[in-house]
Amino acid sequence: MERHNQLISAAFQHLNISLLALLIAAVIAMPLAYWTAEHKKTAAVLLQIAGVLQTIPSLALLGLLIPLVGIGTAPTIIALVIYALLPIYQNTYIGLTNIDPSLIEAADAFGMTRSRKLLKVQLPLAAPAILGGIRTALVLIIGTATLAALIGAGGLGSFILLGIDRNNIDLILIGAISAALLAIILSSLVAWLARHRWQWTAALAAVLVVGFGTGQFITSARHTETITVAGKLGSEPDILINMYKQLIEQDNPNIHVQLKSNFGKTTFLFNALKADDIDIYPEFTGTVLETLVKVPKKQQNEKMTPKQTYITAKKLLTQQDKMTYLAPMKYENTYALAVPAAFAKANQLTKISDLNTIQDKINAGFTLEFLDRPDGYPKIKQVYGLNFKTRSFEPSLRYAAIRDGRVNMVDAFSTDSELVQYHLKVLKDDKQLFPSYRGAALMKQGFANKHPKIVKSLNKLAGKITAEDMQKMNYDVNVKKEEPATVAHNYLVKHGLLKEEK
CATH class of the missing domain: 3.40.190.120 (Osmoprotection protein (prox); domain 2)
Known part of the structure; x- marks a missing residue:
């Protein structure tokens, strides 16, 4: 009940992605099955290809798609379509090829055109098999779509991912049970439609997709501009991005901040930033030097102070990737x-x-x-x-x-x-292996130049937040189960960075 708004939003995202993937898969698979119904050798090859595609692990498939189409909804839908092709194609093919030949001959004898024979004879007779494939594909898609949260596409998987990260079984159950119920409800709906006119299945799915897509568009259109702030896995990045959101929206009323928490690991976020899939995320100075930029050989083994680490990281990000790296916070998170x-x-x-x-x-x-x-x-x-x-x-x-x-x-x-x-x-790191790790907001230079007020808002955190402050805030989220947004708000208000709402 506490998360009903989030649950409704996530369910709409999940349903939108799932139904859109189902429609695309049906549009691809059903015509192919119809065309190959008279070409058995071609059908055998296509069935083999679809079977092989379905054996690719979902995480591996998403990983392969990200460099090609970026992150978010696009790779998710492509992956779901790939997994849905086999059951829809196979069942459509079986349904069409198992029709009694005498019925086809009778249709030809009556002088039916090819299209009329398809609509009046073949599809109605094959409908039970086709809808069986659609039901199988739909359940498969809804279950697999929970992985969409791993690449920033949202959906019910975001609850599961967040629950695992925070060791919170309540969140895991919210996501898992909701996804299971969604699969059962839609599968039952398809079964009900199978007893009526099968064409309503596609029509209803299309209406739902258009409706949810329009709803999301209207929601996003309410604000003059939407920017996306993402964070790595864990409570600390979640707290930081909520601070970013609250500071930005307080100082910039015409900007809406969309958060993507637990968005992924370091290189994943950095690539998403470069691809304009996100606008801002908090990064650590040591991580920049060790993972994101090419450090000149003469500096690779050089011991640096925290200040030198930041200056070097900022300089190399600007030179190599045209990024703006704001002033860091006080605490070290090495x-x-x-x-x-x-x-x-x-x-x-x-x-x-x-x-x-x-x-x-x-x-x-x-x-x-x-x-x-x-x-x-x-x-x-x-x-x-x-x-x-x-x-x-x-x-x-x-x-x-x-x-x-x-x-x-x-x-x-x-x-x-x-x-x-x-x-x-x-x-104790007695050989001083680990470099300095101080967090700061990272964004593209073009974004920073276009949004000087956002830069000013985020710079309020420069030199703020001690290690004790952050450890306490992490404790409040992980152990006391407080919401990151609440913990972030309390800190900002306490330190005069945010006006308390009356």
Whole structure:
């Protein structure tokens, strides 16, 4: 009930995407099935191709489509269409080829044209099989469409993704149960229509798609301009982008900020920014140098102060990608290695170098990004000479793993609330491996030049938010289950950055 507005919006997004994909798949598959009904060899080849396409893992397919068509709705619909082709094509083909030949001969004897024979004889007789394929495709599409949230297309999967990230089963159930109910309702509707005129199926779906699409257009048209602010996975980016939204909308009444929380990992967001799929997202100085820009060789091994790190990151982003990187906030959110306090005490661990003597005892749970990024585990092996057993987890799940004893070490950020919640000890980076990580808003130069007032609004956060502030806010979201928007609002009001609503 608390999230009914979000649920309705997400359900409309999910339904819009699903029905549009279903219609496109039907428009492609049904004519092909009709054409190949008299060409069995061609039909066999097409069935094989459609079967192979359906075996491609959905995440892999979305990953392949992103470089070609960007992020958001487009790759989602393409992927869903690909998965829906097989059941619709197969059932349409079977329905048309299993019609009693004597009925076709009778239609020819009456002098029916090809189109009239199709509409009056073949499609009505094949309708049960065709609608069976549509029902199968529809259920498949609705279930797969939950992955749309991973690439910024919204839908009911956003609740599931958010629930996993925050270890909140309520959110997972909202998304999962709603998606299941949607599939059951639409499948039942198609079954009901099968007992009447099958043409109403396509007509009703078209009306729904046009209706929801128009509704979304009207909603977005209410504001003079809509900008998109996205954040990485986790509570901290979610808090920051809500601060951005509230500051921007307070100072710029004619601008509506659309948030895309838990939007993805670093390179995903950066590519989305370059492709104009999003307008702003918070990024960290150390991440810029390690992942997003090419650092000159003479600076690659140079130790930098936090200020030098920011200046270098800002300069290289401007030169290489024509980006504007605003002034950073105060707190450092650098990487760290954390172990249970009891494990640290038993093995006398205070710094990362101490791990050399107990490498065989370490069972680490790291995020995929930390395992892969240059300043993550690869650099730990290089600088500290360590090599221990590792497993990959999504960010929130690694903490669940160390809580349950499945691992005894995780990568962490210095402001993570879980460090306190699960009584973890951060090992000192005694060789100063991890660079400075201070967060700031990142956007294209063209966007910044066009929106100087937005830049001014976001610069209010420069030098603000201490590590203690951020750790507390993360705790409020992750442990006390407060909404990121509420936590962000309370901080901004408390520090005089936002006027309190009366």
